[in-house]
Amino acid sequence: MQLAFELSREHETLPKSEVLACLRALNIPYAEKTFSDGILVIDAQLSPGGKTFNILSKRLGMTHCIYEIRGESKPKPEKAEDILALIKNADIHGIMKQERTFAVRVRVKQKGTPSLFLSEGKRPLSSKRDLERKAGEIIKRKGYEVDLTNPAKTFVLLFAKNTCLLCLLVHSTDKKQFEVRRPHLRPFFLPGVITPKIARALVNLSEIKEGGGVLLDPFCGTGGILIEAGLIGSATTLVGIDIQEKMARGAEANLRFYGLDANLVVGDVSKMALC
Numbered sequence: 001m002q003l004a005f006e007l008s009r010e011h012e013t014l015p016k017s018e019v020l021a022c023l024r025a026l027n028i029p030y031a032e033k034t035f036s037d038g039i040l041v042i043d044a045q046l047s048p049g050g051k052t053f054n055i056l057s058k059r060l061g062m063t064h065c066i067y068e069i070r071g072e073s074k075p076k077p078e079k080a081e082d083i084l085a086l087i088k089n090a091d092i093h094g095i096m097k098q099e100r101t102f103a104v105r106v107r108v109k110q111k112g113t114p115s116l117f118l119s120e121g122k123r124p125l126s127s128k129r130d131l132e133r134k135a136g137e138i139i140k141r142k143g144y145e146v147d148l149t150n151p152a153k154t155f156v157l158l159f160a161k162n163t164c165l166l167c168l169l170v171h172s173t174d175k176k177q178f179e180v181r182r183p184h185l186r187p188f189f190l191p192g193v194i195t196p197k198i199a200r201a202l203v204n205l206s207e208i209k210e211g212g213g214v215l216l217d218p219f220c221g222t223g224g225i226l227i228e229a230g231l232i233g234s235a236t237t238l239v240g241i242d243i244q245e246k247m248a249r250g251a252e253a254n255l256r257f258y259g260l261d262a263n264l265v266v267g268d269v270s271k272m273a274l275c
Contacts, residue, residue, distance in 0.1 A: 001047065002033065002069040004158060004167055005040040006107070008062040010197075015062035016040050018201040022059050025207040026052055036161035037109040041069070048170035055210060057171040059232055061178070061200030067156055067167035070095065074163050080131060083157060086166040087138045095168065099152035101145050104136045105169075109160040131157065183224060187257050188250030193222050200228040208236055215239070218269040223251030223262070230260035238262035241269050 007015035019040055023030050030044035046053050048068050057066060071090055075082035096102065106128040135157065136146055154169040181196040183189050194202075202225055208215055213236050215229045220240030229236055238255075240262050242248045248264040255262050 001045070002041060002043050003046065003048075003170075004067040004069055004160075004165060005042070005063050006065040006067070006109070006158075007038045007040060008064060008197075009038055010062065014198075014201055014205075018060060018062050018204045021205050021207050022056055025204070025209055026056055028052060028056070034161060039109050039158065039160040041165075048168075053170075057173075059200075059204055060173065061197045061204065061228070064173055065169060066171040067158060067165070068170050069165050069167050071166035072163060073166075080134070083131065083164050084134055084138065086157070086164065087135045087155070090166060092139055092142050092144070096144060096153055099144075101147035101151045102136075102139055102153045102155060103146065103148050103151035104132045104139070104155045104157070106131050106157045107159065109158065110162065181227070181258075183222065186222070187253045188222055190222060190250075193224055196224065196228060199224040200232075203229045203232065208232070212236065217241070220251050220264070221247055223254040226251065226255060226262050227258055227260065230255065230262070231258065239265070241265045241267055241272070243268050 005016075005019050007019070015038075016035060019042075020030075020032070023042075023044065028044055028046055030042045030046075033041040033043055035041070046056070048066075057063075071086040073082050073086050108128065135155065139155070140146060156165075156167040156169055158165040158167050178196045178200075183193045183195070203215065206215060208229065215226070215236050216239045217223075217225045218241050220226055220242045223240060226238045226240050230238055238260070240248065240251055242251065242264075243266070245266045248266045252262070252264050
């Protein structure tokens with residue numbers, strides 16, 4: 001199955017590296033297909049809605065959305081009919097199954113996307129909304145209802161690397177989960193600490209496995225990395241070291257604030273035998 005990951009633009013390489021590290025940590029076979037304009041496309045043995053998929057989507061910190069790819073087109077300049085053909089030729093009934101409501105969204109990630117026109121009389125589609133409306137009309141004629149508030153299925157026309165992908169939205173990251181864990185909202189705070197989203201990505205880069213293991217932060221500071229490791233829920237043993245006692249104590253307080261436990265050690269890691 002082909003999946004597209006819409007990645008954060010906060011860093012050039014970290015979001016992609018996080019996705020690939022999580023796939024390896026979860027032992028998910030995959031092949032990278034393309035990466036451009038913040039969109040990573042992979043072919044993976046992964047089923048949206050399944051247990052492994054849910055674990056993956058919960059772990060990721062720098063991925064905005066995950067899409068299941070159902071079609072692909074390289075539209076000619078100023079030809080929307082090539083794009084709408086993706087909808088017309090798709091197995092809409094097979095995708096909708098027993099569901100009745102849908103929405104259509106257009107996501108343009110590539111820079112310099114040309115204006116799109118319908119071939120019938122060269123009537124212009126002046127905005128993404130026009131393209132969404134035209135695509136929605138095709139699906140509606142097949143007997144389904146538009147619901148822009150709470151649709152059962154969300155079709156997405158995703159533009160990246162001069163390609164239009166017909167996708168289904170299968171995961172959208174709740175950004176609020178990181179906002180409510182902003183460092184200044186914790187019991188112990190010092191300026192200059194990393195954000196929860198970056199801390200989550202760093203934890204994932206360690207490729208910690210589900211079901212156990214040890215994660216050591218040798219310079220734990222206020223505990224941000226340990227917190228994100230604990231919240232992943234992989235039964236990981238957390239160990240933090242800091243040369244300052246106030247940091248170790250503060251990290252302990254922050255971990256307790258989120259209902260987490262860790263082994264906090266006051267010490268100079270450069271002088272400790274960790275083997």
